[in-house]
Amino acid sequence: MAEGTTFSGPADPRFFTRAGPFDAATLAETAGAELVLPKAGAVPEEGFVGIAPLQAAGPRDVSFLDNRRYAPLLEQTKAGLVIVAPAFADKVPAGCAALVTGTPYLAWSRVARLFHPRVPARAGVHPSACIDPTASIDPTAEIGPFVVVGAKAEIGPGCIIGSHAVVGDGVQLAQDCRIGSHVTLSHAVLGERVIILPGSRIGQDGFGFAVGPQGFETVPQLGRVVLENDVEIGANSTIDRGSVNDTVIGAGSRLDNLVQIGHNARLGRCCIVVSQAGISGSTVLEDYVTIAAQAGLIGHIRIGAKARIGAQCGVMSDIEGGADVIGSPAMPFREFFRNVAVLRKLAKKASGSAKNGSDKG
Template identity: 50%
Template sequence: MPDSRFFATVGPFSLGDLAALSDTALGDGASPERLFAGVAPLDRAELDHISFLDNLKYRAEFRDSRAGACVVRPAHAAGAPEGMALMLTEDPYRAFAAIAVAFHPAPRPPAGIDALARIDPSASVGADCRIEPGAIVGARVTVGARSHIGAYTVIGDGVTIGEDVHVGSHCTLQYCLIGDRVTIHPGARIGQDGFGFALGPAGHLKVPQLGRVIVGDDVEIGANATIDRGAGPDTVIGSGTKIDNLVQIGHNVQLGRGCVVVAQTGLSGSTKAGDMVLFGGQSGMAGHLSIGDGARVAAQSGVFRDIPAGQTVIGSPALPVKEFWRQIAVLSRLAKKKGDQ
């Protein structure tokens, strides 16, 4: 069970109610009246816990689990231990998320503007906002209703923040417009100068960075991530896009809707990606590229050419996935032959 020092737990809930809110079907013999007290991982769950199986790497833990109930795909139901109630769905991770939220609703710290926050008189702060100690809200800033600005976060003049936004502590927001329901984790830096210089032997001349950062709705931006503002065009993060910790996004980058950018990835200036593009961890994109909808970039890949929609690439320089593995196989065979000589 989650540590009560950090997480509140409500319940218990009946299996039937949990099945309804998670849109799952109960397996044979599962009693909808049975009560459950919380969620737990497969290997630590007890009889009154709900667990889940998504990644098949954990099949053995599933088979040996003492969990009273488990969310699982119908295709994997046969591997369940005897007596475990099954909650069947094709998307167990999503269903589990709904159940976990039911038991552990996200805390809503009380609204209010701390006496040690500094709000410019020309700023507009919506109803029921929470502004923590030391937060600085600059001139002409607008903060939408129910938004939360963490301690010591600095919001530069003119910035606009939507409703139900959560900004962690120690963030810096400048030259940006932020949508609704955005989450920004601690230490993120949004809107600083892009890395634009006219290089030359007599000195590198800074080119004024005159664009903004436009962040859509339902975006998440990870801890210590950095997003530079545009140089003339804007840097744009499409709605629903999720950006992990320590990601770097250069000036003029445009990300479509629902992209996923895993930790430590870097997108160089002026690269444009469509919707639902997946960037694996530590991957890097050169500048001025075009990446089509639904493309997938494997972890650590280095992309130096455009990627058509739907294509998966891997390697540095990145190749279409089949080509990459064929090269790996050929090289491995040659080296083996050599080693055998």
């Protein structure tokens, strides 16, 4: 490795701009937290200049504790200000101020955003972009190099379209969407503040064909993709358009990288789909469903609100709202781990020996 690149700590100035400094009161307000002054000393008058992890932070940095496993680092931190839950407030070192809140991760997120705000759209169309004369692009939108915008497409105020992205004929984007490099959008309607990371494919033909006398015949895919407000899609994911109805991703839902959504699937509000999971055609997720990594759902089923589907789970039938399932086929968490334990016991007994009885997996 190039030895000169041993930058440590977040927000390498090569890549990130930085706002500030900010004083403790401003940070407390941003965090929605109670400011507790240090037992010894005072907060720096010149304000805080950035964020850093507990072990790397200095007296003018803000840090945070979110995960109980990192609690030992708290007592040794040299951070000037630390965001913590009430349970850890008395573990904050004497020289360190605290921002105490019941939602430390959210507070941290907002403080980090204050120091590192999103770069706004740089209004204008790059001269290399290929824009159909019938497309409508708001003058405040930013259109990057080598972008293609098709006939009658509409791009709203404040949108950022990354380089090489394709906005197909008729596609609509409401305001403040951020479309990553190399994204393909076709047959799609996007709400406000939709974010798509590089390389995702939205709106292509679903996987539909009929068996004909000479082989498979493609069934025309005549629906759309609708991405509601505040949807975020990771990198290299694929969302097929509907065949007859639309494929819909509900407001506020978040999809990770390499996720597959089949035609006519419908996700409710604030669903989470983690990387490499797949949802087959015409399956419905109600609101607040979580699908963990590499899980797969067959088509034409319904997942009730707030259900949680575990990693690698294989879901072959409807799941009730609020259920916690895992395994392939899916079963309740408790049952799955009971089965695992019972089978291990039976297998040991059958082999008449406990010599393989330990594992760390």
